[in-house]
Amino acid sequence: MIRYALKEGPVWALGTMSGTSLDGVDAALVLTDGQDIHGFGVGAYRPYEEDERETLRAALGRWDGLEQVARLVEGAHLECLAPIPGADVVGFHGQTTAHDPGGRGTCQIGDGARLAHALDLPVVWDFRSADVAAGGQGAPLAPFFHHAALRYAGIEEPTAILNLGGVGNLTWADPRIKGPAEPGACMAFDTGPANAPLNDLMRARRGLDLDAEGALAAGGTPDAAVLERLRRDPFFALPAPKSLDRDAFAWLADAVATLSDADAAATLTAVVAESVKLGLRLCPEMPARILVTGGGRLNPVMMVGLRRVTNLAVEPVEEIGLDGDMLEAQAFGYLAVRVLRGLPTSAPATTGAPRPICGGRVSEPGDFSARLGQSAWP
Ligand SMILES: Nc1ncnc2c1ncn2[C@@H]1O[C@H](COP(=O)(O)OP(=O)(O)OP(=O)(O)O)[C@@H](O)[C@H]1O
Ligand SMILES: CC(=O)N[C@H]1[C@@H]2OC[C@@H](O2)[C@@H](O)[C@@H]1O[C@H](C)C(=O)O
Numbered sequence: 001m002i003r004y005a006l007k008e009g010p011v012w013a014l015g016t017m018s019g020t021s022l023d024g025v026d027a028a029l030v031l032t033d034g035q036d037i038h039g040f041g042v043g044a045y046r047p048y049e050e051d052e053r054e055t056l057r058a059a060l061g062r063w064d065g066l067e068q069v070a071r072l073v074e075g076a077h078l079e080c081l082a083p084i085p086g087a088d089v090v091g092f093h094g095q096t097t098a099h100d101p102g103g104r105g106t107c108q109i110g111d112g113a114r115l116a117h118a119l120d121l122p123v124v125w126d127f128r129s130a131d132v133a134a135g136g137q138g139a140p141l142a143p144f145f146h147h148a149a150l151r152y153a154g155i156e157e158p159t160a161i162l163n164l165g166g167v168g169n170l171t172w173a174d175p176r177i178k179g180p181a182e183p184g185a186c187m188a189f190d191t192g193p194a195n196a197p198l199n200d201l202m203r204a205r206r207g208l209d210l211d212a213e214g215a216l217a218a219g220g221t222p223d224a225a226v227l228e229r230l231r232r233d234p235f236f237a238l239p240a241p242k243s244l245d246r247d248a249f250a251w252l253a254d255a256v257a258t259l260s261d262a263d264a265a266a267t268l269t270a271v272v273a274e275s276v277k278l279g280l281r282l283c284p285e286m287p288a289r290i291l292v293t294g295g296g297r298l299n300p301v302m303m304v305g306l307r308r309v310t311n312l313a314v315e316p317v318e319e320i321g322l323d324g325d326m327l328e329a330q331a332f333g334y335l336a337v338r339v340l341r342g343l344p345t346s347a348p349a350t351t352g353a354p355r356p357i358c359g360g361r362v363s364e365p366g367d368f369s370a371r372l373g374q375s376a377w378p
Helices: 050-059 067-081 112-119 129-133 143-152 195-206 212-218 224-231 251-255 261-280 300-310 327-340 365-372
Strands: 011-018 024-032 037-047 089-100 105-109 123-125 159-164 167-173 186-193 289-293 313-316 361-363
Touching (some): 024 327, 067 112, 123 327, 167 261, 195 251, 251 261, 300 313
Antiparallel strands (some): 089 105, 159 167
């Protein structure tokens, strides 16, 4: 019996995200028919322990030999998801370890069939591979959800949603157009580095995970030469859509090596706003405002920098009633339902795929035990 195929109309989808910041697993319920959002449910967060973060960090840039790390990722997801009742389907993003859409492809670890078995729910996963195989960037994938979220919030003018996680990505969306895959409804691209270089600096210099509230950056001065070098980086001359690996801007760590801790933090914080400013040129028209989601919205130095360099209203997504801690997790719940309904999850304007692509793989609860010929978890 395929339970998900029996239900019509809106269903409760439990989406997950284990992002490039490596801070933990987010999970959240969204009620959707795959087109419109009908409501939001509870969310949950399961932080990675320090030793787990070590293991994940060591996996970055790797494509294989990651079976044990995948078990860790699945286990953390299971702990986060199992206590949440009421889901009809799970959208499991997994953990990206490497991303090279023009070359080796994209790698998200974690086996959706194991989760389906353990949770006794259908799981949609491996969202990015089909888009990359078709010639797309495989990222960003949240834009269709961002478009639906703006419609849900009653926004009626072209608006940007900026996600500041480890990497930054921006969706420009016109919510007056109903379908997200329709031409002109949305376009998107990764903007550049966001919190990843700053977090790496804080770890190296201070043994901390992040620059909380931008306190260190607030006492420093951005280095003009580093910002000038950033402007000349070939990434910013590329047309949209485009996507980035977490460590694509590794040169930044060397570039700030001789700066004081505060100046280095101020520089890496200013880099985020400058990248967004450079990216805005790619939008079909200037958005009415920028709504910020992801952890970067909690950094006031980053937010003030964004306002100053873009000259736009820059506000957290909470301003329109959305939850900036859970938006990406909700996005993969929404996309899971689109996959089950055969609707596209990306389009030429969001990932550069040659046509709208319905990505994702579906695993049912019985698939994993059938694969092994026995019931086995973990
Ligand atoms: N209070 C805060 N002050 C400053 N920075 C913060 C704060 N809270 C979170 N952050 C930053 O946001 C990051 C987490 O952001 P988020 O959870 O959106 O990332 P992610 O989902 O892992 O990434 P991605 O969107 O790239 O997949 C932290 O690692 C930190 O750099
Ligand atoms: C390959 C990959 O995992 N990319 C992530 C990453 O984190 C932010 C940015 O880079 C974005 O492209 C994407 O995630 C978001 C959720 C997306 O696909 O929309």
